[in-house]
Each structure stands twice: as C-alpha cells, then as structure tokens.
Amino acid sequence: MFKPKTKAQTTTLFAWALIAPAALVMFWVVVWPLYETFRLSFTDSTLGTLMGGAEYVGWENYEKAIGGRKFPSIVTRTFYWMFLSVGLKVVLGLIGATLLASNIRGRGIFRALVMPPWIVPIAIGCFGWLWLYNGHFGLLSNFAEMAGITDGPYSFLAYKQSAFYSAVVTDVWIGTPMVTLFFLAAMQGVPRDLYEAAYVDGASRWYRFRRITMPQIMPTVISMALLSAIWTFNSFEIIWILTEGGPRGATTTLIIDTFKTAIFSYKFGAGATRAVLVCILLGVFSLIYLTVLGWVGKKYGYAGVQK
C-alpha cells in the first residue's frame, strides 16, 4: 500500500479524500454523459438503438448540422440572445443593486419584493408572461392600445421580431434578481472608509460609484457575467414555454434546436452533435472572455476573476 511519507503528501491525500465524493458524482453524471454525447454524435442513434447497436457514421452528423441552411442564423441568434440578455441583466442588476443599497426607509421590503422571479419555478413565471403577452386578453397589449401605441390587439409572441425580444425580456426578468442580489452583497462589502474619504474630498455620488464601487465589485461583476452568459446560452425552459422556438424559428437558439432534434424527432445522434457544438462554442467563448479580461485586468489593475 502507498504510505504517505511527508506532511505534504498526507495533506494531498486527505484533501483528495474530501473531494472524492463530489468528484465521483461529477464523473458519473457529467463526465460520462459528456463522453457519451461525444460518442453518440458520430452515430445514427435513434430511439431503437439508444441502448446499443447504433452505426457509426463518421462526420456525417457534423457535416449535416454545420452545413444546414439554418445553422449560421441559429448560431448568430444564440450569441445575439446571450449578449443582449446578459448585457441587460448586468445593467439592470447594477441599477437595482445601487437602488437597494441606498439608505432609505423600507429597503428591507423592497429587497424582498425584487426576488420572486428568481425563486418561483421558471415554468410558472413563464405562464404569467404568456398571459401578459397575449394580444386579446393580456395587460400589455391592452395597455398599449389605451396609450394609443397600437390600434388593436397585438400578440407579442406571434411575430418574429417581437417574439424574440419578448423572450429576451422574460429571460432578463428571471435572471436579474440573482444578479442584483450578488451585486448588492458585493456593494455592501465595500469598506465604508473609502466612501468617507472620497466624500470628504468632495467627490460626487456618481464619481464615487465610478471610482470606488465599480472597481471594488468588479470581480463579482466579471464572474456573475460569465456564469449568467453560460446559463443564458443554455436557457431552455423560457423559450420552450413561450414560443417553442417559433414563430418560424425566430426564437430557435442552439439549445432549442438540440432539444427539438434529439427529444422531439428522436434523432439522438444528430442531437448529440448539436450538444457537442454547444459545448465547443461555450468553451471557446469562455476562454476568450477570461483571456481578454485577464489582459484588461492586468492593464487596469482589477482583481480579475475570482476563483
């Protein structure tokens, strides 16, 4: 048996013993499925051959997926969806956190009132939006009519453009509270003496926000933005419940396309190919993001991404 000789070795052994259970779960439920997805992506697996017996077809699935007529527009749409939605979440999160951090009466209640979209099951929040977006009976359409913006019922989810932006709004709605909460916590952790010193020197509120708050909470902003980007990229339930990817594919992102191909058409091989493409695109995006930020961080002296 391996006997630890030095203290460092004992520590390493003990540390790994503590991590092992979590690592095993990861291996079982994430790593193996990941490998299996990769393998399936080279087969023609369908419902009948899922448990074995599928033929290997080489790069055929990839050629078909990438060569598909709709593929470029789906990828562009997915990234546009991600950038737009995450950008809005971060901006709204910053505004929200600043408001909720201000020293006013009733802020405890306000903080609690902002959280429900995060806590409530995503599917249930989407029912509310489904009804809001309804052209005939929804509040939004009727309000727009009263305000004279439209002159009749307007079904937000029936037209390509408005369906896409409606889905973005709902996604932002669901994602903002958590971002707000983490930004708020980060803001409260900024040492007060920094503000006091700046205040004594006559710095304005805006200047204090820009030069103290922002740099101090930057690590949180950076890591939340990345996490949020990954979640938004893979955001499934919202689009599925609101539009199922329609109308005419206007809200079909990569993850919706993957689900449709795999689960709805039972083309597991072709679906797995899309899943692999999702992982590759996200991996490349995360690498670029971290590299660029590492570089910016060095240049401007931000603390960088927290580990």
Added chain:
Amino acid sequence: MMDKYSLLQKIGIYTSIALFITFMLLPFVEMFIASLRPLTHLFSRPEVPVGETMSFVDFMSRFWSDKMSFQAYRDMWVTVPQLPRYIFNSVFLATSVTFISLCFVIPAAYAYARFSFKGKSVSLTLFLAVNMFTGAVLLIPLYKLLRMYGLLNTYWAMIIPGVAFLIPQGIWLLKTFLEKIPYELEEAAFVDGASRLYTLRRVILPLAVPGLIVVGIAIFIGAYAQQFLFAITFNQNRDYMPLPAGIFEFIGYQTVLWNEMMAASLVGVLPVLFIFLFMQKHLIAGLTSGAVKE
C-alpha cells in the same frame, strides 16, 4: 451626512425602485387578475366602437367585472386532485437536492478552502467548467444513464441530475465562506489532539452556519426553479411530478382552465415564497459577510 439625500434625489430613488419592482411583479399581478376572473369573462373582450379611441374605462372593463371571485381557488383542487401532491413534490425534490448536495459540497469546499495540494487549481477549474454543461446539453446520455440503473420515473430521476449540476456552484460559494474562518482555531483544536474530521465537524461547521444557510438557500432555489426540464424528460409517473410539470394538467383537450391554472401556480409557490421571506435577511447578510467579495 454622506448618506443624506435631497428631496429630489429621494423622489428619484423611490420612483426608480417602484419601476423596478413593477417590472419584477407584473407577471404575478397579471396571474392574480386572471385567476379571479371566471372563464367566460376571461375570454370576453368588450370592443371599443369603431372610430373611438380606447379609454381608461374601456381598459378597466376588460380586466375588472363584478363576477370576479375566488371560485377558481376552490375549483382547482377538484379539477386536479393531485395538486397538493405536486406542490409537495416540488418542495420535497428541492429539499432532497439541497441536503444531498451539501453532503458532497461541504467536504470538498473545506478541502479547497484550507489545503494547498497537488491538482488543486486544475480540479477546481474543472468543477467550475461543469457549469457549462447544463442538463439540457446532456439530456440524451442522462436519459440513458437513468434508464440503465432503472431510475427513470422515480424521484431519483429528478434528484440526481439536480444534485450533480448544483454541486459546483455550491463548492464555489462555500469555499469563500470557509476561507474567512481563522486558521488559528483549527490549530488550537489540533494541538489539543483533535482529528481532522473532528475539527471539521466540531470547529468549522458551527462557525460556517451563516455560509451554509446562504449556500443551502442558493442550492434550494436552483433546484426548485429548474425542475421542469428533468421532470418532463425523465419522469412519466404522475405521483412524482413537481408543480411546474403537473400544472399542465389544467390544459385539457377541449379547454384550458387558465384561471384555475393561474390560481394553482400562485398557491403552489406560496409556501416557498413564505419561507424565503424569513430567510432573505440571512441571505443578504451572509452573502455580504463571506462570499462574493474577495
């Protein structure tokens, strides 16, 4: 002095907060109004005479009537007799995921927070990378995996993926909390002859309670909010359905009982919202004291 606002600033802050909260609560308001309206009224739409513009009265008449009642809140239990079960399942699944995840998260987070060892940063990065593969990407092999172990259509079909995808986040959050606990306390325990596991259990854990609450809440909400996908793909058994999947039973072949569906949605999330209301102070305090900030 620094925190004093002028009247104008105060008005600005309150208005902005009001707008922000309106955005956050609008769908719930819509759901509540819809739940109060009888189906006939829900689908009636008094038209504005041609040539006239819609007035506020017209607007109100589309959303308000004398016939509004809480009838849907009574009828929904009859339409879908399993409803209490669905509400219970949702909370039960999220609670199970939380406690099982914590069993894996606590030791791992402790190791990352306390020791420097071979493969530390690599394995930590790998854990964080797991975030990239949400359930939706790995649905097919997960289905296969669960089928292989005969776990489809059980609670486990929804608990296992939930646990796996929430562990990395939990480790990431808890690690920052544990790092704040002074090392001297552990050393003192060591000197007194305590074993490492004993120290973890008796010295670290009690001190980490605020952190554990935060991580627990975060995992619970993650598990509670995202049950839908796993429920519709891995489970066909109605007895194990969580609320977001079970609620689809209000969509019948002939009619959709929208008002009852909205009522059931609102009532179904009430227990969790209520608990959260009590916990949210701890959540913000805990997040501020430990995690996030470096």
